[in-house]
Amino acid sequence: MLNIVIFGAPGSGKGTQSERIVEKFGLNHISTGEVLRTEIKNGTELGKTAEGYISQGQLIPDALMIDILASVLDHFKDSKGVIFDGFPRTTRQAEALKVMLNERGQDVSVMIDLDVPEEELMDRLIKRGQQTGRADDNEETIKKRLVVYQTQTAPLKDFYRNEGTYYHINGVGSMEEIFGKITEALEKVK
Ligand code: ATP
Ligand code: MG
Numbered sequence: 001m002l003n004i005v006i007f008g009a010p011g012s013g014k015g016t017q018s019e020r021i022v023e024k025f026g027l028n029h030i031s032t033g034e035v036l037r038t039e040i041k042n043g044t045e046l047g048k049t050a051e052g053y054i055s056q057g058q059l060i061p062d063a064l065m066i067d068i069l070a071s072v073l074d075h076f077k078d079s080k081g082v083i084f085d086g087f088p089r090t091t092r093q094a095e096a097l098k099v100m101l102n103e104r105g106q107d108v109s110v111m112i113d114l115d116v117p118e119e120e121l122m123d124r125l126i127k128r129g130q131q132t133g134r135a136d137d138n139e140e141t142i143k144k145r146l147v148v149y150q151t152q153t154a155p156l157k158d159f160y161r162n163e164g165t166y167y168h169i170n171g172v173g174s175m176e177e178i179f180g181k182i183t184e185a186l187e188k189v190k
Pocket of ligand 1: 008009010011012013014015032034036053054057058059061062065085086087088089092136145149
C-alpha cells in the first residue's frame, strides 16, 4: 500500500500533481475540496453547510470533515493506495487519519510538502479564479485562506516530521520538473 498525503498551501499544485501520480502509480485519489464542491453543485445539505465556510475562506469543522473522509475511504476496499489531497488540514484531522489507517492495518507512507512562496500562490490563485470562476479564488478570500493555512495547517509539517514521513519538495518550477521530484520520492518509499 502506498498512502500519500499531498500537502501544501492553497494553489501549491496538489490537485495537478495528484492527477499525474494517479496515472503513473494507479492509486485512488481523495480531494476533499472536490468532494465539497460536488456537494455544493448538487445542492445537498452538506453542500449548503460547506459553502458557508468555503466562501469565508475557513475550514469545514473537523468532526464533519473526518466523517466525510471515513465514508469515502470505505469505498476503496482493494486499493493499491490512496492519495489524500487537501486532507489532513489540522492536527486533529491528521490524528484521525492515522487512527483510520491503523484500524485498516495501514499507515501514511509519505507526506509530500509542495512548498511555494506566498506571492506565487497569490498569482496562481487569482489567475485560476479568472479562468475557472472558482468562488473562493478572489483576492480577499485567498488572503484569509493563506492565514488559515499558516495557522492551522502548516503545523502539520512538524506532525509528519515526528512520524518520520515528511518529504519537502520545492513547488516552484514546471509541472514536469515537480512531478519528476515527486516520482523520485515515491520510488524510495515504494
Ligand atoms: P489546491 O489549490 O492546492 O487544490 P485549495 O486550498 O485551493 O488547494 P481545496 O483543497 O480544493 O483547495 O479546498 C477548498 C476549500 O474546501 C478549503 O478552503 C476549505 O474551506 C474546504 N476544505 C477542503 N478540505 C478540507 C479539510 N480537510 N478540512 C476542512 N476544510 C476543507
Ligand atoms: Mg485542489
